[in-house]
Amino acid sequence: MLLSEQAGQPAATKIQRPATLRESVIEAIQELIVSGQLKPGQHLVESELADLLGVSRQPVREALQQLSGEGWVDLHPGQGAFVHVPTVEEADQLLAVRALLETESARLAALHADEDGVKRLRALCARGIAAVQADDVDAAVATNSELHALVTALSGNKVLAELTSQVARRVRWYHTPVARRRGMASWEEHTSLIDAIEAGDERRAAKVMREHTEHTRESYMAQREKEPVQPAPKPVRRRRRTTG
Known part of the structure; x- marks a missing residue:
């Protein structure tokens, strides 16, 4: 039976996918910020975060980019990433x-x-x-x-x-x-x-x-x-x- 023929029937249960490495890194950095281990205005060095979390720099870089879009991190060209300082x-x-x-x-x-x-x-x-x-x-x-x-x-x-x-x-x-x-x-x-x-x-x-x-x-x-x-x-x- 085609999916188009199944209209009106109960939806199938969606398969839960495991969290990606980037998502896990995002979660970890957010928790470090929320707990105060990373202070507002603190410089975030990719290599130091990578060592702390036991990952390579690439997922850290990707995580910082996403966290910047969500208001947790500020990216300054030429200086790097900093923990956002809420106004x-x-x-x-x-x-x-x-x-x-x-x-x-x-x-x-x-x-x-x-x-x-x-x-x-x-x-x-x-x-x-x-x-x-x-x-x-x-x-x-x-x-x-x-x-x-x-x-x-x-x-x-x-x-x-x-x-x-x-x-x-x-x-x-x-x-x-x-x-x-x-x-x-x-x-x-x-x-x-x-x-x-x-x-x-x-x-x-x-x-x-x-x-x-x-x-x-x-x-x-x-x-x-x-x-x-x-x-x-x-x-x-x-x-x-x-x-x-």
């Missing part, structure tokens, strides 16, 4: 969009979350509190991302979950520098959020999430004002010497 405006815009998406996620989660979902949220919250008490910033940031992702999943809205996932990694990038400053207060807010979700109080859940995301935005802006990051210098063209 205050772009960070503010992204965190504002995040607040809108996650506020709605929390509201819907209060309507649709079941007992098991609430139990999983409580477990993540306990893990996050333990990470803060141990001063393990990386674990706290990772657990924070898991908790927010679960709230979105519990909303039951797949489109909302997809949109939220598109900004989640960049949100984690902005959250990492302020995670220690937010400290236990962030997890107290998480606890209030889970209480509202468990009670099925959609208005309360939305309010807590809106205030929670706003506190993170304010902390990030204060951090940027306290420790401004300078972009990489623009390349300077050298004049050729002329002979008389």
Whole structure:
């Protein structure tokens, strides 16, 4: 039977292809940036990244090109690649969009979350509190991302979950520098959020999430004002010497 004759029948399951080397390198470099191991404005040397990741320079070069198009890396002719320095405006815009998406996620989660979902949220919250008490910033940031992702999943809205996932990694990038400053207060807010979700109080859940995301935005802006990051210098063209 021809494919054209199969209209109306259930679509065949697509074959999952393994990640290419370039995709794996992109993922690894993004994670280095998000975790703060590569700082905003830092010069990215292809040979050093290749040695660090155990690959040749070619996939690193290809990865940097793609990351440049996605706003993670800045390429300066004559100087090389640098970790992108988010402007205050772009960070503010992204965190504002995040607040809108996650506020709605929390509201819907209060309507649709079941007992098991609430139990999983409580477990993540306990893990996050333990990470803060141990001063393990990386674990706290990772657990924070898991908790927010679960709230979105519990909303039951797949489109909302997809949109939220598109900004989640960049949100984690902005959250990492302020995670220690937010400290236990962030997890107290998480606890209030889970209480509202468990009670099925959609208005309360939305309010807590809106205030929670706003506190993170304010902390990030204060951090940027306290420790401004300078972009990489623009390349300077050298004049050729002329002979008389």
